[in-house]
Amino acid sequence: MKFPSPRGPLSSSLIGILEQPTNQTNDAVGQFGAQVSEAIAKTAKISADDDIQLILFCLYELHYGGFDGADERWEWNVSLLAARQAIEAAFEAELRAAVELPALEAKTSDDVAEVLFDLTGQDSGPSMSSFVAKEATLEQLREFLIQKSVYQLKEADPHTWAIPRLKGRAKAAMVEIQADEYGGGREHRMHSALFAQTMRGLGLDDNFGGYINAIPALTLAGTNMMSLFGLNRRLRGAIVGHLAAYEMTSSQPNRLYGNGFRRHGFDKDVTWYFDEHVEADAVHEQIAGRDLAGGLFEAEPHLLEDIYFGACAALTVDLWATERTMAAWQSGKSSLLSPLPAAA
Structure with missing residues (x-):
């Protein structure tokens, strides 16, 4: 970039x-x-x-x-x-x-998964997906894509750093999830490529970093947190917990995101990215909770606290960024640091 x-x-x-x-x-x-x-x-x-x-x-x-x-x-x-x-x-x-961590009482991989499902199932703030589905304007949809682009255009890369740090059941689960993220070996089905296609469909620049000057600190913080967890081996529990939380909070929101774009008349070329996640992440959430996070706990029980920390941090920073964006929109302002070019 x-x-x-x-x-x-x-x-x-x-x-x-x-x-x-x-x-x-x-x-x-x-x-x-x-x-x-x-x-x-x-x-x-x-x-x-x-x-x-x-x-x-x-x-x-x-x-x-x-x-x-x-x-x-x-x-x-x-x-x-x-x-x-x-x-x-x-x-x-x-x-x-x-963040406030849950009790460190898990005994099995299923226990870990149930705690993570409970954490990610809690209603903790404004729903970006519901707003996009029912109310977002075309300009807000473009801002939504720009905010997401700083991660989505290289989707999966921060989590992939964890693969050589894992072993056994957890490693196999991580590879299974990441293989889907990278399109199963087909370039045009890579999730980053699908997101780029969505951006082009709304007249946006799909080059990574093309809107970096417009993206606020809290959005950058979410992506930076992934790199922090992924690049530091000692935080392998946190990057696993982070990915588990992401997968567990993806399927239904992406269904609503897709509906929001369809509401504005966009076809499957634009909504493919969201529709793909509805199906894929319904499977991934089970793998991420039971085999990835649960498998890591069974292999290295001392990492339980960091697994929960990664999940809680993912939810917390996402909430901070969502609250900032929604507050801007509700006050009639742009959520970006600089307005979109008129050509968009």
């Missing part, structure tokens, strides 16, 4: 660093670490800080597709990794403080 526009001194510094060869910015890199520490100390909420969430997104993106014009050796620069770890520590601490 192309470099985003800076949102503050941190992102301005980082983009300036990444635009240079790795052997010409030693002083700037050293100063960047100090800037990060100062910003962490000053911010009221890591997850809602646009500058911090943008640089965390950029630092993670070095491990995914990278940036046009950036030296790929920046991926493993120890100073940038140290800065990232400082943000991760504060971000993780904030997430752990924000």
Whole structure:
């Protein structure tokens, strides 16, 4: 993707660093670490800080597709990794403080699954899917897709980091789920490709990162949380719990999302992405709860707390982002940092 526009001194510094060869910015890199520490100390909420969430997104993106014009050796620069770890520590601490975990009383994989189904079945806030199905305007549908695009255009990639960290039943379950996410080996059926098709159907740019400058911190925080869990082996329980929560809260909302687009006259080329998830995730939720999360618990019982943490964090951050978007729409404002181009 192309470099985003800076949102503050941190992102301005980082983009300036990444635009240079790795052997010409030693002083700037050293100063960047100090800037990060100062910003962490000053911010009221890591997850809602646009500058911090943008640089965390950029630092993670070095491990995914990278940036046009950036030296790929920046991926493993120890100073940038140290800065990232400082943000991760504060971000993780904030997430752990924000969630309330269920009792750690599970004895079997089925027990773990039942707790996760209970967590994901609770009504905790405004329903984005119901609003999209019944009320969202065409402009709000476009905003909805843009908000989702920062993850959906590379759907499954953050969770795939967990595969080499798992074994046995949990690993087999993860591979089964991810194989479907990647279209069963058929490029045009990859879920990221289906989402790109939906975006094109509404006249939107389907290039990853095409709307990064419009996406607010809380939306970036949701994607950054996945990368935090997926890239740190010690948090393999959290990424498993996160995926389980995602799969368990996907089928019915996607049915409603599809209905919302059909309400505006869009056909199956646009709704295919949502319709695919209705069927696939009805199966995935059982695999994710019983074989993935439950299987990991049976193999490594000490990870139960992190499995629940990942699930609870997924639901919490999604709620924060949903509340922000719905509040903007209900007040007649855009949920994006900048309005959509008129050409859309």
